[in-house]
Amino acid sequence: MSKVMRFSSRLLLIGCVTACAPMIPETLPSLHAPATPVGEAPTPAPVPTPAPPPADAADQAGFEGWKQGFLSRHGGSRRAAYERELAGLTPDASVLRLDRNQPEFSRPAGAYIQNAASPARIAQARQRYDRVPWEVTQRFGVPAEILISIWGNESSFGQVQGDMDVIRSLATLAYDGRRRDWAEAQLKDALDIVIDGRRDRAGLKGSWAGAMGQTQFMPDNYLRLGVDQNGDGKVDIWGSEADALASAANLLAQAGWKRGQAWGYEVTLPSGFDYAEAEGPQHPWRFWAARGVTVARGGTPTEAEALENATILLPQGARGPAFLALPNHYVIRRYNNSVSYALAIGLTADGISGKPGLVATWPDDAPLSxxxxxxxxxxxxxxxxxxxxxxxxxxxxxxxxxxxxxxxxxxxxxxxxxxxxxxxxxxxx
Known part of the structure; x- marks a missing residue:
């Protein structure tokens, strides 16, 4: 039986099928898909039906041209196997629609975070706290709260993993061209997963962005960082909670998670604060304290945290809450390069550990089209x-x-x- 660590600091849970990817350039936006509120039962996945061919035959001709180029660039000795797996594919228009309307980047931060870090969701996460193997937290140094938070946020604790063909989704994103190099690399890894027998094609399902399993790993992370925690000889992030959680912990640990440190703190800014310093160069706590920044609920960062370089974040501008973002905030963003996502993970996890909510309130701003x-x-x-x-x-x-x-x-x-x-x-x- 696994021992379980006591509560410490963070977590999140909105059943959203999203991607777990390493830190990526801003031109590669978050791969989150729309969220399913955790307080509700997930909608049963519909039975997949073949997509109709594109209305414009030129689209399919262009797709076929891209496919031949992909095979020339990446096929090598596996060209015939790749061609077999790509046979008969058509681009999926729904993938492109979702890619252009990700909630972390289109909704105001407050609306996104309040939905993700609601009291109901924190309560549901607490009920699953003991599902994280003690050995995982000890080995990787990532608190159970963070892992449960990611687990809940990415797949509603494994209930909503996505039922889209990962290979077709990634081929669509590659054909689209906006993120072609990244998408083609992910597609090659997805094809290798199937060809090497790690997962059969029918079971390689995931989000519209190609993220897979209970913790929504992208194919490259599955190959590099997947962990066989239950020791059955395979990395099963779809069916094994232990494998999925250990894989997520490994990703965060490899990204530089600092044991024993928080992700950050809500802070209060003084009158006359130079807002141009926010999201700029990072500085240790003494720099910010000298400028009148204080921790909103009182106290100060720990001695180790105070020595770290940190940034002031204003996710909803001067009228909204302000945060001191420590290094672990940026590690969380290796999962999803979005300020809103990382804050949601951290704030929900804070709720798990019994910390009070924010002092400041979020402005009620309209979403941007x-x-x-x-x-x-x-x-x-x-x-x-x-x-x-x-x-x-x-x-x-x-x-x-x-x-x-x-x-x-x-x-x-x-x-x-x-x-x-x-x-x-x-x-x-």
């Missing part, structure tokens, strides 16, 4: 504030560009995009 997000990026870039891509993903590069525009125009330089600012930028000539 894709047109507003893309229009803002185009407008900023046109004005000389390069967002490093126009893809509708409001990540760190876009926020930095917006902050520069705000500074130049006498605004509070918090780097936060509201619908009002988006409309102003899009309408100005």
């Amino acid at each position: 894709r047109e507003q997000r893309i229009g803002t990026q185009a407008a900023l870039t046109r004005r000389g504030y390069d967002t490093q891509g126009i893809d509708g993903v409001i990540g760190s590069n876009t926020r930095a560009a917006l902050r520069r525009w705000q500074l130049a125009n006498g605004r509070i330089a918090d780097g936060y995009l509201t619908a009002e600012i988006a409309n102003e930028l899009m309408s100005a000539r």
Whole structure:
């Protein structure tokens, strides 16, 4: 029987089928799929039906052309085997729709986080706390709360793992071209999983983004970091809770998880704080304390945490809560490179350990449409504030560009995009 560690600090749980990927550039947005609230029973997965052929025959011709290029670039000695697995595929339009409307990047941070870190979800996570093998937490140093949080958030504790053909999803993303190099590399790994007999093709199911299993690993992470925790000779992140949780712990440990440290703290900023310093260079606690930053609930970071370089995050601008993000916050983002996602994981886990909620309240901002997000990026870039891509993903590069525009125009330089600012930028000539 596995021993279980006592509660310590963090967790999350919204049944969402998403991707677990290493830190990726902002041009490769989070691969989260829409969430299923944990307080509700998951909707039974529909029986998959073959997708109809594309309405435009040119689309399929283009897809076939991409496929031949993929086989030439990556097939090598396995070209015939890859070609067999790719035979008869058509691009999946639903994959592209989901890719362009990920909630971590389109919804205000507060709306996303409050949904993910609700009291009901924390209560459900607590009920599953003892499912994390004690040996896993000891071996990898990642608290059980964090692992349960990821488990719940990624698949509603294994109940909603996704029923899409991983190979078809990744082929669609590769054909789309926006993230071709990344998607082709993931597709090659997915094909190798099948060809090497690690998982049969019928069982290689996952999210629209190609993430698989109870902790939603991308194919490369499955091959590199998957752990056979139950010792049955295979890494089964679909059917084995132990394998899935140990694999997630291994990913975080390899990404640099710091044992015994928190992910961060809610902080209070003083009047006159220079918001342009947020999301900028990292500094130890003494730097921020000298500028009047205090921990919102009192106290200070631990001695070890105080020596770490940390960043001030303003996920919903100067009007919303502020956070001191320690190194473990960025490790969580190896799972999903989204501030909202990492904060949701950490705050839910804090709730598991009995910590009180936030002091500050989230502004009730409207979500941004894709047109507003893309229009803002185009407008900023046109004005000389390069967002490093126009893809509708409001990540760190876009926020930095917006902050520069705000500074130049006498605004509070918090780097936060509201619908009002988006409309102003899009309408100005």
